Amino acid sequence: MNPTATPVRRQLHPPPVPASPFPYHPGSLLSVGDLSLDGISLILTRATALENQDPLTRDRILAKRRVALLFYESSTRTRTSFELAAKGLGADTTLVSSLSSSIEKGESLKDTGLTLRALGAEAIILRHNASGAAWLLEAETRLPVLNAGDGMHEHPTQALLDLRTILAHFDPSTKSCHPERAKRVEGPASQISPPHSIHQVTPETLAGVTVSIVGDILHSRVARSNMLLLPRLGARVLLCGPKELLPDLAALAGPGIAIERDFEAALRQSQAIIMLRIQAERLAGLQLDLEEYKARYQLTGQRLAAHAPEAVVLHPGPIIRGLEVTAGVADGPQSVILEQVRNGVAIRMAVVERALLAETAKGGRA
């Protein structure tokens, strides 16, 4: 070894991902890493407050403010819930999707963003098939950008709504989750918020809790956002899947992350299980034996009853019934999948509000 090599590394090695990318607009949400624990607590608090607020006063909060949804990929849940969230706060929304706009004619992301800004958009919600696209849009427009999923990278609002869902079922005294703890999703939105849900999060909030993320980790932005978020609250994240979809180096993505390739062993340790879809559109030539995959990783009623009878089962959707989960599990008592969808609207109201009020609300709200 040449001793002269060491000082180089010390002087040139930059920090991995900046925890607080200060040049960004304070209202932007590009990565879960952008949020402090206080910032997360504030979003959880506002989500519940907005959810419980009278819709007739709530829609004055962002009355006539302009929010653009820019979608380069198809989406049901994310797009609709962002739109309902923005409209629920009174904002005007417009949707630009890649298949019905000048994007089809070759307009760049930069020019599309600048055009939306010139049309009066005050914030842009971006779903894009390229990792990092949200950073580019932010840098070029200087508008608050909400990352609604960038390639295989991140999906921060999904992680926040997953967190809200887990917390709603979490009993801090026993460090366990109870599927029946939160009220079911039937009934008006204003009545479903769990009364004792946690809003203030700390590095110990989820200490002792294990969350398994199962399936196509490699291609999943939901997995990345969750594995970066949950350990900051003390949770242990277990990643589970075959090597093709879960490379060993995934464990190096951050602290509190481990790999457990034995699905049933992962289930036995977990209080919450996040099942992921096989992303056929991103497999890129990977040969995957789906029958073998199902044999090893499908969440069946039998497996759940035998190894994780108390855990809550999450899925970011879209579900491919009969592949990663059986219909019985998706519709079963441990599934909180539709609660996730509903929590999506509340969380997205909070982040849209944050995006547009960030500059006037510095110092935080109670």
Next chain:
Amino acid sequence: MTALAIRGGHLVDPAAGVDLPKDILLKDGRVAEIASPGKLKSANGADVLDATGLTVAPGLVDIHVHLREPGHTHKETIATGTAAAAAGGFTAVAAMPNTLPVNDSPETTRWMQAPERGAVIRVFPIAAATRGSKGDAINDYAALKSAGVVAVTDDGLPILKDNIMREVLAAAARVGLSVIQHAEDTRLTQGAGGAASMNLGPVSFRLGLRGMPPEAESSLVERDIRLVTELRDARAHLHVAHISTAAAVAAVRQARRNGLRVTCEVAPHHFLLTEEHVGLYNTNAKMNPPLRSAADRDAMIEAILDGVVDAIATDHAPHAVHEKEVEFENAPNGIIGVETALGLCLRWLHKEWKMPIGRVLSLLSAQPAALLGMKGRGTLTVGSFADVVVFDPKAEWTYNAREGKSKSRNTPFDGWTMQGKVRWTISEGRIAYERAS
């Protein structure tokens, strides 16, 4: 042509073993006389450059640049690319063939060297090893060599097929040309979902980008070395372009111990930066081969310091601003480099890692010139070409890409501190670059 006398400078000519105060007289494009200070005998009537306090050295030689002409003149032209190179102290560049059309013919080779292109320094074309750089049919190397080609390569792409690479090495050896390999096993870097865009590792996973494994480079270097071993009797010369991984360097080191003609070059970004410099999708940190791990980067520094590396080459790869202002995975590969190579090498290899200035300059001139057989260049002895760089070795300055001579400004080194400021670059006796003092 008028004569030019450079007086009062300190001559560093590593190939000749000179490191002394010397005056030097250039006449008719050649070095006419070298003498102790004030002792030039035949300098009467010559224009005088006062090099007091400055270093006088053989003009730098970059054996890996993309001048983009013909075909991609919005990125760079032979005129702007050579002007940028001259500003960086270079007097000769070897131009890669991945232009439009690909340079696989004597006609294109001659066209590139024509005076109408406006080159301010010497351009040595490198031709495509295979027709259209498609990796299938071998070009006529004898004809290309007569037209002025100094090496063959399919750079930008590898010569992937074993039998083709074997033929390329053998055919090039027969006419005395070097084969430059862009060592990338594209079967490992280009999936059906698109090309990988950075080094494979924890950072690529975290950023959600498809990664290029280091083995994609080292396995092809190892394959090529096996072929050179088979062709030992033919004295085939393999030169590994822009080497970037510890494993590939180890393979080259071993091949050299085995007496094979295997050489390699390293680009400044590969001995200075790591994959972490991609940061949050900085497209000016995207190139091929990609920025690697810290361990690989450290191996490049070691290999330079211990002599395994034969040349510093920039892989100067201009791209227009709008081409880089896109999603990371859609951005083209490459960064510019000719205006920062000397400044970075002196700042880091010399100042930081204590490499003697003569050895740094050798890696930037004598060795690359010898490697591609550029006779009479890379050294300043009487009779050699009057290719000279005069620079202030102590001056520190801050690089501002907007002020560069290149048409493009895609560089991760914008705002970096450089050491060593070029005062004059003289190409075959003519001043190709002069900085206002």
